Amino acid sequence: MTARTGRALTDLVAGLDPETGRPQGEVDRRALADLASILSGGAPEPPPGASPPPGASPARRRRHLAVPVAAALAAVLLVLWPGGGPGGGGGTALAATPAPLTYLALPAGTDPRQLLTQLAARTATLPDDTGTGRYAHLVSRDWNLSTSVEGRRVTSAVVPQLRESWIAPDGAGRVLTTVERPGRSPRREDERYRSGELSGSPDLRSLSADDRVLAEQLERDHPVENGPAERLVALKDTYRQVPVPPAVRAGLLRYLAATPTLTATGTVTDRAGRTGVAFSLDSDYSGLPTRYTLIVDPDTGKLLASEDTLTTRAGALNVAIPSVIGYTMHLAATYTDRIAS
Amino acid sequence: MAQSASERERSFVALYERHYGSVLTYARRRTDEASARDVAAETFTVAWRRSGEVTRMDLPWLLRTAALVLANQQRSGRRQQRTADRLAAQPRQVAADPSTDRPGPARVARALDALSPDDRELLQLVAWERLSTSGLAAVLGCTSGTAAVRLHRARRRLRAALDAADDSADHPAPAATPRRATS
Numbered sequence: 001m002t003a004r005t006g007r008a009l010t011d012l013v014a015g016l017d018p019e020t021g022r023p024q025g026e027v028d029r030r031a032l033a034d035l036a037s038i039l040s041g042g043a044p045e046p047p048p049g050a051s052p053p054p055g056a057s058p059a060r061r062r063r064h065l066a067v068p069v070a071a072a073l074a075a076v077l078l079v080l081w082p083g084g085g086p087g088g089g090g091g092t093a094l095a096a097t098p099a100p101l102t103y104l105a106l107p108a109g110t111d112p113r114q115l116l117t118q119l120a121a122r123t124a125t126l127p128d129d130t131g132t133g134r135y136a137h138l139v140s141r142d143w144n145l146s147t148s149v150e151g152r153r154v155t156s157a158v159v160p161q162l163r164e165s166w167i168a169p170d171g172a173g174r175v176l177t178t179v180e181r182p183g184r185s186p187r188r189e190d191e192r193y194r195s196g197e198l199s200g201s202p203d204l205r206s207l208s209a210d211d212r213v214l215a216e217q218l219e220r221d222h223p224v225e226n227g228p229a230e231r232l233v234a235l236k237d238t239y240r241q242v243p244v245p246p247a248v249r250a251g252l253l254r255y256l257a258a259t260p261t262l263t264a265t266g267t268v269t270d271r272a273g274r275t276g277v278a279f280s281l282d283s284d285y286s287g288l289p290t291r292y293t294l295i296v297d298p299d300t301g302k303l304l305a306s307e308d309t310l311t312t313r314a315g316a317l318n319v320a321i322p323s324v325i326g327y328t329m330h331l332a333a334t335y336t337d338r339i340a341s
Numbered sequence: 342m343a344q345s346a347s348e349r350e351r352s353f354v355a356l357y358e359r360h361y362g363s364v365l366t367y368a369r370r371r372t373d374e375a376s377a378r379d380v381a382a383e384t385f386t387v388a389w390r391r392s393g394e395v396t397r398m399d400l401p402w403l404l405r406t407a408a409l410v411l412a413n414q415q416r417s418g419r420r421q422q423r424t425a426d427r428l429a430a431q432p433r434q435v436a437a438d439p440s441t442d443r444p445g446p447a448r449v450a451r452a453l454d455a456l457s458p459d460d461r462e463l464l465q466l467v468a469w470e471r472l473s474t475s476g477l478a479a480v481l482g483c484t485s486g487t488a489a490v491r492l493h494r495a496r497r498r499l500r501a502a503l504d505a506a507d508d509s510a511d512h513p514a515p516a517a518t519p520r521r522a523t524s
Contacts, residue, residue: 002366004503009464010468013449013465013499015446018369018370034378035386164421176491
């Protein structure tokens with residue numbers, strides 16, 4: 001018998017590698033076309049007779065390609081097809097984007113910090129309205145600029161999506177998505193996940209109402225060095241993942257109040273017909289100059305909606321300036337023990 | 342904590358750029374070129390749909406998904422036949438190095454063929470995809486400890502299979518055996 005170490009056995013098996021001597025796969029033209037197809041929702045069909053892997057769905061979801069990636073992809077395609085880049089070739093009409101909301105100006109001299117602090121104080125006195133239960137049940141409606149890359153052209157459309165989820169702390173749950181597609185019937189996806197397959201956000205369920213601790217918790221995943229816009233992203237992400245009790249809501253409002261260069265944009269009726277107070281920050285944090293707006297319910301302190309608007313230029317995207325390029329409405333957020341059938 | 346939509350998309354493109362080649366190479370080892378391209382595209386389609394929701398999306402996760410996609414794909418008899426045809430057409434090195442006791446590739450191939458598909462896949466993941474124990478665990482969907490134990494046992498069985506083959510001539514393995522297929 002010959003003694004062979006694990007390393008030696010690995011080397012022996014490595015010697016059978018059929019790819020030995022062949023260059024590693026690379027992101028070539030085919031790969032880029034696949035990437036564009038995936039991001040625009042037109043992914044290749046599975047082989048005949050195949051069943052989807054766990055977590056996959058037979059239907060492909062039309063997803064959203066936000067500005068930075070669209071711009072990055074446009075740059076890549078320009079390199080691959082010089083002389084006729086995305087958006088080139090003329091004749092590509094500007095994409096439809098949602099009409100901007102109408103903001104009614106607040107009284108002159110309104111200090112956003114003071115206003116948010118007052119809202120926080122009121123919110124902190126409210127009874128908990130998030131309920132109890134294993135699952136975070138969230139309903140949201142989103143719009144995002146969706147960009148499909150077809151040969152040399154980037155076309156854009158506003159694609160609304162309704163998302164309802166039930167997610168347990170261990171990452172098990174269900175996600176229902178309805179995608180409204182321009183000129184086509186809505187596509188509905190119903191995906192169930194086993195433990196560990198989703199982000200159960202246990203850390204977000206235990207956010208502190210203490211300002212210092214809350215800031216530490218938020219900044220763990222939203223580093224300060226990313227700039228002030230990251231603070232708004234932290235709020236958006238929190239509301240995207242968990243129901244937020246009033247005490248933490250108040251803390252989040254105080255956290256928002258501490259955002260440098262934040263402005264009080266005005267009162268506004270959001271796209272669900274709810275009245276809120278809007279706060280905005282201008283930043284080129286994501287690649288193109290963008291106004292990030294959060295709309296807060298003055299009665300409950302909840303984040304009602306967020307809106308992203310391109311303000312000065314559109315890069316490779318065929319949208320007018322200014323244009324709303326992304327929008328989220330938070331429609332419901334409670335804890336429950338039951339997943340709807 | 343979840344990323345914003347733009348961050349998620351940026352991360353996905355970075356993931357694609359970083360790992361597309363590895364996923365494609367993984368698939369090429371196990372099927373023909375056209376199918377390998379489809380496996381890579383399907384793998385990243387799943388990754389895109391689940392980006393922002395999967396807690397840790399990295400190469401082992403992608404390989405695990407690719408293995409599932411490949412298994413689904415290979416239920417199609419036509420593609421499986423193409424795989425077998427490709428593997429059958431591939432020349433094999435058969436000579437052992439007489440200056441050492443290192444067994445020749447054909448003997449190693451025979452020993453691998455004698456193992457269970459699970460053992461074979463596990464050993465190939467380590468040798469071909471250069472996975473660490475933790476990466477292996479992520480691909481297999483088990484803990485690092487379990488992966489280490491399974492690797493240890495697979496190596497023990499490979500040693501035994503190699504020793505059993507030591508006395509036989511180092512002749513070519515049956516070329517039509519699609520031992521690189523995952524199913």
